[in-house]
Amino acid sequence: MDHLESDSESRIDWFLQQTIGKPMGSLACLIPPVYRAYARVLNPATSPAGRRLRWSQLAGDRIEVDGATQWSEIVAACGPDPNQVYEPQNGSVDSVVAERLVSRLSKGAKPSPECLFLVWEGYGDLNSQVRTSPVIVNGLGRGLHVFRGPLELALESIEDRPGGSLPVNWLPLDGAWCVANDIHARSVFIGGSSSLIGGILGDPDLEAYYIRPNHALVSED
Numbered sequence: 001m002d003h004l005e006s007d008s009e010s011r012i013d014w015f016l017q018q019t020i021g022k023p024m025g026s027l028a029c030l031i032p033p034v035y036r037a038y039a040r041v042l043n044p045a046t047s048p049a050g051r052r053l054r055w056s057q058l059a060g061d062r063i064e065v066d067g068a069t070q071w072s073e074i075v076a077a078c079g080p081d082p083n084q085v086y087e088p089q090n091g092s093v094d095s096v097v098a099e100r101l102v103s104r105l106s107k108g109a110k111p112s113p114e115c116l117f118l119v120w121e122g123y124g125d126l127n128s129q130v131r132t133s134p135v136i137v138n139g140l141g142r143g144l145h146v147f148r149g150p151l152e153l154a155l156e157s158i159e160d161r162p163g164g165s166l167p168v169n170w171l172p173l174d175g176a177w178c179v180a181n182d183i184h185a186r187s188v189f190i191g192g193s194s195s196l197i198g199g200i201l202g203d204p205d206l207e208a209y210y211i212r213p214n215h216a217l218v219s220e221d
Helices: 006-019 055-059 071-078 095-106 151-155 194-201
Strands: 037-042 114-120 135-137 143-150 169-172 178-180 187-192 208-211
Touching (some): 037 194, 055 071, 095 151, 095 187, 114 151, 143 151
Antiparallel strands (some): 037 187, 178 187
8 A cells, every 4th residue: 555654554454354355234344343342423413503403302202213223214203394403414423423532532642542544535525635645445345545643633624625524434553443434424333442332322412322243234325
């Protein structure tokens, strides 16, 4: 791989060995199946005033929201007014969700963990840092740019415009955890230690649900 440092290349090689050849449509195509626990964190819907709305808040008692629930199910069951409820962000991590995850994953460490970020090559308006970085092919057959930086880079736009999409796939150089989803994501999956996932599930600022290692992937578009 061109332009990757040796430790970055070693971690990517490990990642590909762990995820390529796994059953298509399985979580293991995105996240190495080596972690003790897994969670799915949902991007919130928003109000016209910018208030973030949980899927479970919108669902009420009409549908039980869990780690497999899709936004289309919320729409079908609850019919939220599109003028009052804006659908969750697609193809990015919500900025507040990203901030909370960065806080959880860094554990206050200084400096923060060095990470690899993987971004689909098919997105438009990618900034030059992303656009000129090396490309790998993941377990779902997607071409992904790979670039390196501190964990806080997860909070910076991958596009040439301020406030653009954030990276969806994050992997620290030590492989202690992994954040990932496919290209049309309204959520992210996380694999890590039991204590890390427990903290994410209990975070009042995140709508997070436990999922099993054999969780099936479906399109979130």
